[in-house]
Amino acid sequence: MHMATTNRRKxxxxxxxxxxxxxxxxxxxxxxxxxxxxxxxxxISLHCWQADDVGGFExxxxxxxxxxxxxxxxxxxxxxxxxxxRRDLETVMRLAPGVHRVNLHALYAETEGRAVPxxxxxxxxxxxxxxxxRARKIGLDFNTTFFAHPLANDGLTLSHxxxxxxxxxxxxxVACRRIATDMGKALRAPVILNHWLPDGRKDSPADRWSPxxxxxxxxxxxxxxxAGVDPRWCRDAxxxxxxxxxxxxxxxxxxxxxxxxALTRNVRLCLDMGHFHPTETIADKISALLQFHEGLLxxxxxxxxxxxxxxxxxxxxxxxVFQELVRGNALDRVALATDxxxxxINRIAAYVIGARATRKALLAALLEPTAAIRQLEAExxxxxxLAWMEEAKVGPLGAVWDELCRRARAPAGADxxxxxxxxxxxxxxxxx
Numbered sequence: 226m227h228m229a230t231t232n233r234r235k236x237x238x239x240x241x242x243x244x245x246x247x248x249x250x251x252x253x254x255x256x257x258x259x260x261x262x263x264x265x266x267x268x269i270s271l272h273c274w275q276a277d278d279v280g281g282f283e284x285x286x287x288x289x290x291x292x293x294x295x296x297x298x299x300x301x302x303x304x305x306x307x308x309x310x311r312r313d314l315e316t317v318m319r320l321a322p323g324v325h326r327v328n329l330h331a332l333y334a335e336t337e338g339r340a341v342p343x344x345x346x347x348x349x350x351x352x353x354x355x356x357x358x359r360a361r362k363i364g365l366d367f368n369t370t371f372f373a374h375p376l377a378n379d380g381l382t383l384s385h386x387x388x389x390x391x392x393x394x395x396x397x398x399v400a401c402r403r404i405a406t407d408m409g410k411a412l413r414a415p416v417i418l419n420h421w422l423p424d425g426r427k428d429s430p431a432d433r434w435s436p437x438x439x440x441x442x443x444x445x446x447x448x449x450x451x452a453g454v455d456p457r458w459c460r461d462a463x464x465x466x467x468x469x470x471x472x473x474x475x476x477x478x479x480x481x482x483x484x485x486x487a488l489t490r491n492v493r494l495c496l497d498m499g500h501f502h503p504t505e506t507i508a509d510k511i512s513a514l515l516q517f518h519e520g521l522l523x524x525x526x527x528x529x530x531x532x533x534x535x536x537x538x539x540x541x542x543x544x545x546v547f548q549e550l551v552r553g554n555a556l557d558r559v560a561l562a563t564d565x566x567x568x569x570i571n572r573i574a575a576y577v578i579g580a581r582a583t584r585k586a587l588l589a590a591l592l593e594p595t596a597a598i599r600q601l602e603a604e605x606x607x608x609x610x611l612a613w614m615e616e617a618k619v620g621p622l623g624a625v626w627d628e629l630c631r632r633a634r635a636p637a638g639a640d641x642x643x644x645x646x647x648x649x650x651x652x653x654x655x656x657x
Contacts, residue, residue: 254597257628267324273314274566276573279294284340294372296566302656305656306335325580327358331367366418371420384436402418426474468532484514484518499527538578544589588629592617
């Protein structure tokens with residue numbers, strides 16, 4: 226009884242705080258009801274690889290290099306199979322409000338303990354994922370896996386000088402396009418298939434031209450018309466990068482390369498927040514690229530000094546990205562997916578922190594008095610514009626966020642932390 230009374234009082238306090246916040250925002254021309262509804266509707270695709278440190282489920286033949294992928298730490302509770310991973314994802318979706326999708330990599334195929342070459346992957350190896358997503362009424366997204374494989378150990382895949390290696394990876398990518406098509410058809414929701422490859426050189430290549438020429442030719446073959454691939458259900462994206470482990474000096478698929486390629490091939494460009502110079506952010510790039518590209522895929526990540534894929538937090542970089550999307554009325558032109566992996570802390574907590582931060586940044590952008598600020602700028606009242614942009618940073622966002630969580634039946638405030646602690650004690654620690 227005491228607990229029920231406490232909960233009623235807390236809910237009453239949350240509603241009272243929201244009513245005050247609603248009045249505050251209404252006074253500056255912002256409709257909090259619209260902001261909450263819109264923020265809850267935008268899908269965020271949760272990456273599956275935080276649950277197992279980008280390990281995958283495939284049975285591998287031969288030693289493999291990570292291909293620039295590195296999750297540091299050894300916190301207990303890593304998901305060891307699809308059932309454990311799906312249970313983890315269900316827990317995350319209960320604790321993070323809003324519409325979700327789930328983003329898979331090809332190495333999360335479930336092959337009943339058999340070694341299946343990546344160029345022979347088929348939809349049947351993802352049937353459990355499809356059935357699970359259908360039951361939960363969520364969409365799936367997909368990724369080709371061009372790393373952690375013997376034919377990627379020298380740092381080149383689709384740009385490899387050996388034709389037989391290129392052919393293997395082309396077959397893999399085409400197989401993934403067929404799988405993505407089948408996923409989309411089964412779920413009646415288009416699948417974004419992202420292509421990222423680690424191709425590059427650690428130090429000073431003498432020839433930067435030939436690998437890029439080979440990559441263009443290989444990607445063109447991947448994206449050609451193939452039986453079983455339907456662009457209505459499989460929507461391709463290409464993802465660039467500045468540098469990475471093993472490709473510090475030269476990345477074949479740079480952002481400039483893929484920006485031009487995507488535009489000329491009518492596919493999506495993927496911008497990963499961690500794939501640029503450490504002092505460079507993607508917020509300003511959005512309005513530039515969407516003058517020409519029909520849409521973008523954004524990977525929400527957090528680099529520290531290098532592309533380290535730290536857990537996403539509610540920081541200035543994240544807020545700036547969503548401000549640009551809202552100010553440009555571009556939310557419907559961008560697909561959102563999280564992308565980070567940290568094995569040094571509770572993996573479920575990492576998931577929830579990043580997912581909630583992403584949704585919170587979206588809400589914060591929707592609560593900005595954009596029309597009024599733009600009007601001040603148009604009238605040349607720069608000081609007032611800047612002052613209002615500063616005031617908008619410290620409005621009662623927390624009360625509106627708690628109301629959003631309450632309506633989505635997700636924990637408000639820090640209440641989710643206790644649920645993660647219970648999950649760790651009752652599920653994760655028993656995996657050891």
